[in-house]
Amino acid sequence: MALLEAQHINMFFGGLKALNDVSLQAEEGKISALIGPNGAGKTTLFNVMTGFLVPTAGKVLFRGEEVQGLPAYKYVEKGLSRTFQNIRLLQEMTVLENVQLGCHHNMKQNLFDELFISPRCRREENESRESSMEALEFVGLGDLAGEKAKNLPYGHQRKLEIARTLATGAEMLLFDEPCAGMNTAEKAQLSELILDINKKLKKTVMLIEHDMRFVMKLSDTITVLAQGEWLAAGSPEEIQANPKVIEAYLGTKRKAVGYHVGD
Structure with a gap:
């Protein structure tokens, strides 16, 4: 069951279209990740899904209820809480x-x-x-x-x-680049903490992260954005081997030599 869902989200900033018809689902009880190259629109989508931005078009549903347009504190009251890129x-x-x-x-x-x-x-x-x-x-x-x-x-x-x-007390937690600035040991501790939050506290988790090894080890499902558009979704194994994802991150030359995302 989808706990949090974005449906056909469009987001304009003046003449700039930051998100173009983006949809995704976060399944209850799972750890989901949102990845993509810099400028893909990941944080913009997070801001839309947590009430910090109102989408130009599209819907955000939490437990099947439309919540887009509500103030951010209402999202917390409904059971959705987040961290930010900057502390x-x-x-x-x-x-x-x-x-x-x-x-x-x-x-x-x-x-x-x-x-x-x-x-x-x-x-x-x-x-x-x-x-x-x-x-x-x-x-x-x-x-x-x-x-x-x-x-x-x-x-x-x-x-x-x-x-x-x-x-x-939120039932779903969203973490925006939780590994930013951390060393290898700190990342390992954080990975275990997020797993404990998911397994022991039964929290649904969604995260944005640039460290692909961290994402691939931790996530049940991954959604990929590129240039403000949905590119792919699937298991870590599926995403690692997806030619479109590899090309979006690295270009066609690395794709040709069998590179996997997370290598």
Whole structure:
């Protein structure tokens, strides 16, 4: 069953057509990847599918419900959360406080509750702290909860962003280039973390990533974009051997010598 689906998406920026009739599905319980050369439209499609852009034409469906045009926070309320290419943390806040931001949409307290520290306020704050600590423990940052975000090494900051998405309680997580800037050891740890999120927490995952070895090892299905258009979709094995994909990445010369994407 498709949990998230894009149908015939077109996206214009003035006279530039960034996406042209793009469709894809993310199956529930699976890890899906979206790949393509630079400028293929991957992040634009992610932004459309998570409410940061409204498509010029086409539909976005989450659990069969049309959601395009809703504000981004509504996507989180419906069960869809994401990270970004560039790390977006509040650097002067603690690790725990950054994760607690992910719980905000679940909190019902009003100004009265906050001014007078009502029982509901105390209860929700405790629940927020507990769920945030659970997320931090899961990604391996529990011991750093009181540290300022700015003091974390780069790889830990990436994990902190993932912890914040977990704290939202969303059933589907979208990661935009989670490996960016990581070394080989950090990528291996991240791969295991994403597998754990999928298998142990039963989260559906979709990611954009340029590291093909990472993608091929991790993904159940892969969709390929090129120049703003759908090019191919299939298993990692099918994508690795697809002549159109090889040509889009490397041109016809490498295609002729039997190159596989991910080699």
